[in-house]
Amino acid sequence: xxxxxxxxxxxxxxxxxxxxxxxxxxxxxxxxxxxxxxxxxxxxxxxxxxxxxxxxxxxxxxxxxxxxxxxxxxxxxxxxxxxxxxxxxxxxxxxxxxxxxxxxxxxxxxxxxxxxxxxxxxxxxxxxxxxxxxxxxxxxxxxxxxxxxxxxxxxxxxxxxxxxxxxxxxxxxxxxxxxxxxxxxxxxxxxxxxxxxxxxxxxxxxxxxxxxxxxxxxxxxxxxxxxxxxxxxxxxxxxxxxxxxxxxxxxxxxxxxxxxxxxxxxxxxxxxxxxxxxxxxxxxxxxxxxxxxxxxxxxxxxxxxxxxxxxxxxxxxxxxxxxxxxxxxxxxxxxxxxxxxxxxxxxxxx
Ligand code: NAD
Ligand code: DAU
Numbered sequence: 001x002x003x004x005x006x007x008x009x010x011x012x013x014x015x016x017x018x019x020x021x022x023x024x025x026x027x028x029x030x031x032x033x034x035x036x037x038x039x040x041x042x043x044x045x046x047x048x049x050x051x052x053x054x055x056x057x058x059x060x061x062x063x064x065x066x067x068x069x070x071x072x073x074x075x076x077x078x079x080x081x082x083x084x085x086x087x088x089x090x091x092x093x094x095x096x097x098x099x100x101x102x103x104x105x106x107x108x109x110x111x112x113x114x115x116x117x118x119x120x121x122x123x124x125x126x127x128x129x130x131x132x133x134x135x136x137x138x139x140x141x142x143x144x145x146x147x148x149x150x151x152x153x154x155x156x157x158x159x160x161x162x163x164x165x166x167x168x169x170x171x172x173x174x175x176x177x178x179x180x181x182x183x184x185x186x187x188x189x190x191x192x193x194x195x196x197x198x199x200x201x202x203x204x205x206x207x208x209x210x211x212x213x214x215x216x217x218x219x220x221x222x223x224x225x226x227x228x229x230x231x232x233x234x235x236x237x238x239x240x241x242x243x244x245x246x247x248x249x250x251x252x253x254x255x256x257x258x259x260x261x262x263x264x265x266x267x268x269x270x271x272x273x274x275x276x277x278x279x280x281x282x283x284x285x286x287x288x289x290x291x292x293x294x295x296x297x298x299x300x301x302x303x304x305x306x307x308x309x310x311x312x313x314x315x316x317x318x319x320x321x322x323x324x325x326x327x328x329x330x331x332x333x334x335x336x337x338x339x340x341x342x343x344x345x346x347x348x349x350x
Contacts, residue, residue: 001029001080002029002030003079004021005034006018006031007086010042011040011089011192012225015042017232022052033059034060037061042192064108074116079122084128085129088101109163110163127181127236127239128178129181131157131183132298133160136157136293137296181247182298184223184296186225190225212259214285214287214288215256216254217254217255219295219296220253221252221296227312231247245306249311260283
């Protein structure tokens with residue numbers, strides 16, 4: 001692997017992945033980051049990487065659905081491997097307006113697969129980054145394994161399920177050298193503040209209401225984002241073609257417990273709000289998300305056993321690092337929340 005194309009590298013997980021590969025692995029090749037820069041894409045998240053690794057990092061602004069543009073990138077940079085992160089990723093947005101989810105997650109993935117197929121044998125690996133949400137909802141017990149039947153419940157998860165099926169089909173039909181991963185909820189630095197954990201950190205810091213959907217008893221399996229980056233890197237390098245790997249943190253938590261922990265840690269780390277005994281008083285139960293999956297939990301024994309992956313962070317260590325990062329990166333937060341951010345993109349990337 002000499003020239004790795006990362007799609008969606010300016011998003012939360014993609015940016016953490018690129019950072020991990022440059023800073024912590026022995027990779028000596030080039031990474032080409034192809035990103036459309038939607039509201040969720042922040043090239044600023046990689047500004048230091050762009051400076052430090054200028055000769056081995058290329059950013060190309062563009063849409064994965066744009067066939068001739070992607071073909072040009074594959075040819076110009078002699079791409080030999082693809083790590084496909086680009087997607088519309090927020091469930092609530094998919095419920096309000098599914099259009100971009102169908103376009104990017106399904107048509108975009110199809111466009112990449114088709115081009116990768118046309119670029120065989122130059123392309124030696126296509127890794128598709130997917131989600132545990134394709135499996136639907138669990139009851140009180142049990143875990144998602146790699147053979148759990150698909151049962152997606154939101155437009156987001158249905159679009160990801162569709163892309164997973166296409167990836168699998170391109171392997172079976174055309175022998176495209178694919179691997180796939182289905183991961184649980186990530187958290188950590190550079191997480192866009194529409195998702196539960198960063199939203200709660202920022203609202204709680206500012207003394208704003210903390211909207212908890214339904215009864216707050218929905219369960220998610222939280223994984224620190226660097227651990228996900230390590231898993232993807234291992235799969236790219238050691239994963240078996242045609243195989244899929246479940247990735248999870250063995251950190252099942254009820255949403256309400258997550259929010260309580262964020263409140264307590266902020267009280268400890270920055271002091272209490274002047275008018276509140278505890279930030280927990282900010283918690284506000286709001287209308288439930290339609291089709292809200294009750295519980296996710298991943299059985300990640302396959303990747304542990306076969307590739308030797310193991311998460312390094314517990315929820316306790318990971319959430320402290322995450323809160324510290326949001327406390328120390330006020331400029332990034334102000335930037336992604338402001339209109340200036342769009343101006344910055346226009347100035348730098350047209
Ligand atoms: P994100 O929303 O933070 O980032 C998505 C990135 O893709 C952004 O930089 C955006 O600009 C880019 N993008 C969107 N549409 C594009 C298009 N048409 N062409 C090119 N670039 C485009 O998402 P994330 O949380 O980093 O998720 C990355 C991947 O991981 C997604 O495929 C998601 O389904 C999957 N995933 C996410 C989680 C999670 O907890 N966040 C868990 C499991 C799997
Ligand atoms: O499981 C993997 C998935 O995790 C990824 O595929 C998605 O891209 C990612 O966004 C995430 O999806 P969720 O819907 O689980 O994440 P979100 O942060 O939106 O919500 C987490 C839980 O918190 C969920 O049960 C809904 C709830 N929630 C969320 C928000 C934003 C609230 O109670 N209040 C909120 O304000």
